[in-house]
Amino acid sequence: MSKVRVYEIAKKLNISTKEILDQLKEYGFDVHSHMSSLQDEEVKLIIDYYNQDKPKNQIIHEVNTTEKTEPPTELIIQQKEANFSKAPEVERRMPDLTHHKKSTKSKNKKKNKKAEKAEKAGNMGQQTNLGNDTMITEDDIKVIEIPASISVRDLADKMGIAAIEIIKCLMKKGKMATINQEIDFELASQVAEEFEVIVELEEEKDLLEEIFKEVEDKEEDLEARPPVVVVMGHVDHGKTSLLDAIRSTHVTSREAGGITQHIGASTVTLNGKKITFLDTPGHEAFTAMRMRGAQVTDIAILVVAADDGVMPQTIEAINHARAAGVEIIVAVNKMDKPGANPDRVKQELADQGLLVEDWGGDTICVPVSALKGEGLDTLLEMILLVAEMNDYKSNPNCKARGTIVEAQLDKGRGPVATVLVQRGTLKVGDPVVAGTAYGRIRAMVDDKGRQVKKAGPSTPVEILGLSEVPVAGDMFYVANSDKQARQAAEKVKAQGRLQILGQSQQKVSLDDLFNQIQEGQVKDLNIIVKADVQGSVEAVKQSLERLSNEEVRIRIIHGAVGAITESDLMLASASGAIIIGFNVRPDAATKAIADREEIDIRLYRVIYNAIEDIKAAMKGMLDPEFVEKVTGHIEIRQTFKVSGVGTVGGGYVLDGKVARHSGIRIVRDGIVVYEGKLASLKRFKDDVKEVNTGYECGVMFERFNDIKEGDIAEAFIMEEVPR
Structure with a gap:
């Protein structure tokens, strides 16, 4: 059932809000203030009461001669009897509006003179026609929207009165406040009522969305810019x-x-x-x-x-x-x-x-x-x-936004950032936010070392005035005010800069590929191929590109020989790509970055397996029963040739632990040179089941003797993972 507030119905009927409240209370309705909500039948009752067939002046005349009349909607009143138990005791009649009018007049000492004249003319102080369709309303209620918390200054501005008046009002209520102090919504609404202003809680806007949202420019606003x-x-x-x-x-x-x-x-x-x-x-x-x-x-x-x-x-x-x-x-x-x-x-x-x-x-x-x-x-x-x-082209006539090219802390000038304006015109004095940094631009210097007042699209300038050194690559935005810039930076800091600013690229993994295709999120599947030899790179590229279909196109965006590097991860993260490795491994630092950036790295030794995996992922049938888990790494520090036995490696466990039954692969300069099993694992002369981090051990590998100092032996187990 729809609800209407008291002040809204008063405004619609051009009736004093107080009069409406008194009338409702006379009927026994439970209303407390101008903000109380009325249900449909309550609204109908009031409208019927004030919109009878008789002209308004005639109604007033009858009221003034104390003629008793029955309310026109007795049926509705009977239906609402549960809500006003006083109904049988109260003589149901039109209230003495003359008396009510006098009490209202005595309360309102600052009545408009024209309204008083209207009152004498029997118009109840509601409206006076001054010609040219201008209507003066005695109870013309001002409605403003404010946030959950607002400063005294901002509230005064919205209400259109002097801030000192609000401070006086607060003092009367026992609240001492300065002009910049924040007060909550409840206290603000109490203050506003004193000045016959109604406040409503404004819809909370997403501050970051408001500042960072992409804006489409009209064609006529665009102008040529330098490349x-x-x-x-x-x-x-x-x-x-x-x-x-x-x-x-x-x-x-x-x-x-x-x-x-x-x-x-x-x-x-x-x-x-x-x-x-x-x-x-x-x-x-x-x-x-x-x-x-x-x-x-x-x-x-x-x-x-x-x-x-x-x-x-x-x-x-x-x-x-x-x-x-x-x-x-x-x-x-x-x-x-x-x-x-x-x-x-x-x-x-x-x-x-x-x-x-x-x-x-x-x-x-x-x-x-x-x-x-x-x-x-x-x-x-x-x-x-x-x-x-x-x-x-770009639009130069709007708020500026662009990219931080580089930034550093200068001893004499504080945080200094080189920015490239991409849209709008950046001016000295603009409040800006860049990631967790914010501030008002104090000065701008161009690439020739000259002080400039403004910079248009495709112009690089150095800016001073930020609160801290921003991160190169972050976008900067011009906010509406210093306060908004500060709030946005604090919100970015609270929510995590990467979460808000760095996740623009859709992350793709084979495990979730089918769902993303179905949702229409993936049109191109970008793949980076790294292998031990060029022949493998070419073979994989050709095999995978043939798998493209109507729903998803496979693009090999990079293919090269060598270990998986941080540069590959950067490209994968920026392009939403999957990395496929053949007989190559990422080192521990690279693997950690991949995990942090949620980059899917798939490692294979057989091309057919990679093709089958991607085929299955595209069809939504990827369901591996086992997944490889690396348990530890051994660094080979010495080698010994033992006649009749083979080559023994003297090793040191760098991390994790290595078990006798583990699978093992030897990685040399990022390239896998052997994958198989341990032939033996010893501590001194004793065979052991496992060796932990920080201990030395002797190792031999099944059917492999070409071990060298500096080799890394990676131990792994195949672990069943429920899907």
Whole structure:
């Protein structure tokens, strides 16, 4: 049954709230204040009472001559008799409104003069028509919404009165309060009643959602912005040299006295158009920023040395850039060297799926020499061309948001952060929140070392005024006020920064793959393949990609030879990928990170098993009865050759415990070189069942003698896990 509050029905009928309350009490209704709720029949009773066929003035005349009348809805009153036991004792008649009017008048000393005139005219002080449809209402009740806790200042602002009046009112109630003191909702509503203001509890908004929510911009609000470029590639291929050469050519000596301040990002200008370069140390940092939800860059410059060609880190950089969905431009560096062979570089790039334009592909390839400054203008022109084709735009006329590129604690200036504005315009004085850091921007410095007042989209600036050093890769947002920024940062701290800001990417595991496919959460299953030899990588990639179907497409986003590394985990976390390893193992630190980031790592020795597992997961039938549990690790510190027996390893148990019946695998530089069983486990000359952490032992392996110092023997058992 719907409920209406007393003040709402009073407002609707243009009747004094007090009059309605008195009338309801006369009928025996249990009402306490203007906030009391009325049920349907109670509302109908009051409406019938005041909306009889007779004109209002006639009703008042009859009341003033003390004519007794029966309430028009006797039937309803009879139905409600249980609610007002006084009904038989009370003479059911219209109340003497003249007397009520006088008592109301005596209480209300600050009555409006026009309302008094209306009262004399017999209009009961309800409404007076002043012409031009303007109505003055004596009991025009103001309704405001306030939160569960509010400061005296904010309450005064909402009520439209001086804060000192509220402080006086609180003092009368025995509460001493300052202008900035918070009071609870109950006390605030008592104070508001004194000033004939009704307060309602406002709907609590999610503060973080309000600040962090994504906003769709209208097409007409968007304006062109400079492209944001990151330089990646293999170590020693000239990433830093290339950036330095671009800066020295295009940052003129006139600016800031020829001193370029390094702030982790820089802007260069060509033909009046700007390009922003981010100085990330490598693809790991680039992906780490993506892992925290920051999609920062538009274009990746892949630097490849003309005399060295495509190297393992080059391949990683390609795969990281592809996973991020950014445009790739290849800069073939060191063209001045005698051994430069750009055609070999192009061939190796083609092997990685990057076919350059010269060979009929669509990847832009520019030969450059950072040392001699050759080809730099052409490279910048190509960046501007790609930017023009992709039409990068942003809305500069809104609250700013962007990414923390880097941050540190400066002895003289306090927490300093380099930020890249991605949307809106950041201004000095803006209250910002970045993760658990917050504050009002005291000063901004551009990449040339100049103080600036504002920064638009794709502009890197250094900001001062934060409460603490934020984390590189976190997003920053402009709040409505200092208070809101502080509250948001405290809420982020309370709930956990990673939980709120870092989990933008859907976590995928084979165990739950089928459910996620059914819910429509997974369209692409990203997989990273690591193996002991290149042949295995290619075989796995081809086999798995064939499993794609209408519901889910399998994408191998990275495949390489070697152990599973932290860089692989970063890529997996940022891309929501599963890692599949063949004859390779992650070390203890990498495994710990994988567990913390909830990255699914699957280790196999047979390709067929991996294919079957993913097939079964896609069909929702993955149901392994046993799971491997690593129990401990032995480091081989010495080896002894015993004639007629074989090679014995003198080992030390690094962690856990190793049992005689455990399965065992030997890992050398991240590669599994043996998997089998222990032939013997000894402490000194005695055979033992198990050896614990911190003890030395002698070990032999079944049908394997090629053990070397530094090998790690990993003990494991197969444990049944109920699903």
